[in-house]
Amino acid sequence: MRMSKAFIPTLKEDPKDAEVISHKLLVRAGFIRKVSSGLYNILPLGTKVVEKIKNIIRKYMNEYGAQEIIMPIMTPSELWIESGRWNVYGKEMIKFKDRHDRDYALGPTHEEVVTDLIRKEVKSYKDLPLNLYQIGQKFRDEIRPRFGLMRAREFIMKDAYSFAKDENEAKEEYFKMYEAYKKIFDEIGLNYEIIEADTGEIGGKFSHEFVVLADSGESKLIKCKQCPYCASTEIAKIGIKIDDIPFVPFKILEEVNFDLEKYREKVKSILEKYKETLEKENLPQKEEVYTPNQETIEDVAKYLNLSKEDTAKAMVYIADGKPILIFLRGDYEVNEIKLKRALKAKELSLADEKLLKELSLEKGYIGPLLSQETLEKIKEKQGLIIGDISLLSKKALCFGANKKDYHIKNLVMFRDYKLDTILDISEAQGKDWERCPECLANVNFKKGIEVGHIFMLGDRYSKAMNATFVDRDGKEKYIIMGCYGIGVTRIMAASVEQSFDKDGIIWPLSIAPYQVHLICVNPKDEKQKSIAEELYKELLNRGYEVLYDDREERPGFKFKDADLIGIPIQVIVGKKVKNNKVEVKVRKTQEKMEVELDKIFEYINNTINMLK
RNA sequence: CGGGGCGUAGCUCAGCCUGGUUAGAGCGCGUGCCUUGGGAGCACGAGGUCGCCCGUUCAAAUCGGGCCGCCCCGACCA
Incomplete structure (x- = not known):
């Protein structure tokens, strides 16, 4: 393809509505143009x-x-209704009617x-x-x-x-x-x-x-x-080592086929051991602290000058009608997919204000030192009080005090509070204490x-x-x-996104728009022009995919475009044609080699093989 | 849908706060000259409903309201 004839609108500046590098470069290098939000022309x-x-x-x-x-692309509603997805997929499906008022969706x-x-x-x-x-x-x-x-x-x-x-x-x-x-x-x-x-x-x-x-x-x-x-x-499972005892709650759950009773039996010895460890240590005593209007973890941590890692928070869910009170470290989030699986719950949602009130829980200040009333209510409704595995990562944590404007520091599991069980229901973050569920080595996020x-x-x-x-x-x-x-x-x-540099895109050979970018530096120079033309024809004859920059632009302009577009091999026909030489540049390394004209095809062939 | 930002020439932006000749710059585009190894230079030129509507005002790109579009964060995501 001759660039003088090609529709390759390149830009010097980043488009203002682009954020990520691939978006910027694909627009700048003339690969795509936006039509509307989320809709693109592919050039x-x-x-x-x-x-x-x-x-x-x-x-x-x-x-x-x-x-x-x-x-x-146009699919009738009946099929979606039959599978039950017409409503489940919901607003994500683009739906419309035909002239007979029948419903369709774009697939x-x-x-x-x-x-x-x-x-x-x-x-x-x-x-x-x-x-x-x-x-x-x-x-x-x-x-x-x-x-x-x-x-x-x-x-x-x-x-x-x-x-x-x-x-x-x-x-x-x-x-x-x-x-x-x-x-x-x-x-x-x-x-x-x-x-x-x-x-x-x-x-x-x-x-x-x-x-x-x-x-x-x-x-x-x-x-x-x-x-x-x-x-x-x-879905990532989290493992932890407690005094060199491996503990991977989710794996154990799977082994017992999500039978919570059997699970609790199995983890009993591990938690006993943990209890002993805690008892041996001389941990600071619990301490109630005044935290007026500090309801979020950020606020509390800041107010008490603690790291978020030293705080714990509570989340209240309803799983198939049962209240589930969950405690986890302040810097972790509940993973609802894991929670749903762990509880074998069909329906799961966050508790509303009404339920919190019913359980006498003070939003923003919920902690594990629960009133008798709350405990009875949860029991009555067959609910559970669950600690997430992240609680095991710190020996003492700061929780809510179950009354407005107060938190309690240095709460220690077993010593100060009890839970129904410990499960792995938070989203993994790859932090230091987290271990691989298979081999217990450290993990990366x-x-x-x-x-x-x-x-x-x-x-x-x-x-x-x-x-x-x-x-x-x-x-x-x-x-x-x-x-x-x-x-x-x-x-x-x-x-x-994974292959670019400051000058532009670097395509792998396999999906590059062309294999070779042939540049005639100065088409007004007769010799350069004729050699470039000859090379272009011969490269095409030999089956190469070539983008040929035959434009009467200044050299810098053409080099910049070539680097931006990112074709793997550039063949530059310039002033060295006087000595029967052209240059071959590999886009990825920016390395240039002078090559004798009569060896050029062999050289290009070798370079392509090297890039494969 | 909630929060934030933006909308002025083809592109990137200035001007707006503090209303007032003919609305600007750089790039791009056209013509000519010059130049040809890293987005040159000079000259001339074309190009605008300042997103749209309503209001305030003698006067609106500029102030106020509404709408639309785009981007970011969040919620969402077989």
Whole structure:
């Protein structure tokens, strides 16, 4: 492509509405332009990148047995109503009516459509397993679109759906996709982690997220410093060592299949041991302190000149109608996903003012020294008083005093207060005391961009939509499904996010819009011009993808554009053509090499191989 | 939806607080000259409903109110 003819509008200045680097650079380098909040035009360079990403995805999806289809973007409401998601998905779905007043939604995902297709066509176990995928526009009316392509309202996604006759076959399909995804992200050249993730409302057996590490990312994860454990903070378990005794509450809960009684039996000895430790220590005595109008943890910590880590707070929830009083360290937050699982609760919500009043609890000053009245009320309602694992990280903490304007310092577990049990229900932060639930080594907290997500769906959709097949034994059974997504446009942003420098984007060869950026420094110089033209033709003949800067601009202008756009190899035809030499610059390292004209193709070829 | 910020030329912004000729700059764009190894220089030129509406005023980019749009933080997020 000749730049003199190309539509590549580059900018000298950062667009004012861009915050993250990928957004700034993709706009400046002429890859995208905003249409409206969360909606983007993808310009020729961006389209090239998107196509390359799509093709890599296709290659491995096909290799692992998936077949490409195209489903409509416009989807009828009946299917969503049938699966129960018409209301669950709610405002995130863009809904509209046709001229006959029938309801439709722009597809945010296609489980319903594809399940409908399959239930009509798949009748026998002989038709299974099957895996279908598509690459297309998706629509989600995000509450707050942000960071350019990272969270857009319309975006390009690859979504695949597998159908199997039983759990085992479904698992095989799932792990085929797992492997395919690894190959895809490896080939794209992303630095990513595969993390255990929450299955969300889908409620399947397992789920993995593929996350590109980047500070601008919205996914938070915990990664063990030693073993392969890596999980989203949505589900990350926390371990702790108490006098070298490992304690991983969530693992123990899982072992006893979330039977709270059995759990308490199992952790009894550990907590006994902890109690002994505390007793041996000469910890300061509790002390009531006056804290007028200090209701938040920030306020209290500041007022008492304590670190947030030395305070504790209370959260009151209602789980299936039962009041749940939770104490946790002031700098931690309740992870509702973990709490819900730990309690095997179907419904969970924060308590309202009414319940607090009923339990005689003073908002902002709740502590573990509860009145007899409160204790009885909680018991009566079959509630629980739970300490989060974070309470074990400090021997004494400052809690509310259960009366307005007072807190109590130096409260020590067992010595001063009692809890029904200790659970792991806070969101992991990767702080020092937190240990890997698998090997008890220290963990790191990292942020990343979710670029892929795979789910084992089970029969969630096949049951709701009655997608069955007749098995070998003649019995009708539900199809076992999996679904697998990759954010194509998000990958474009994520790649930039982890590969750029002060001059612009640095594309990996695999998804670069072109492989070679040929620059004619001074097209008015006849020799430079003719050699550049010749090189351009010959490079194209040899099958290279070339962006040729033939514009009559000053050299600096063209160099700046080239660095900004970020094509991996620059071939610079300049004044050294007098000695039959041109320069080859590798964008990533900014290293320039002078190369004899007759060796140029060999050199380019070698450089490309090196970059692969 | 709550909190904060912004909206003036294609882009990035100044002017607004303290109302008053013809609304400015840099970049970009057009023409010419000059220049050709890191976003040059000179000259001339085009380009604006100061987001929209209402109000205050002799007079509004400027003050007040409403609306719209965009960005950030939060809540939300199969």
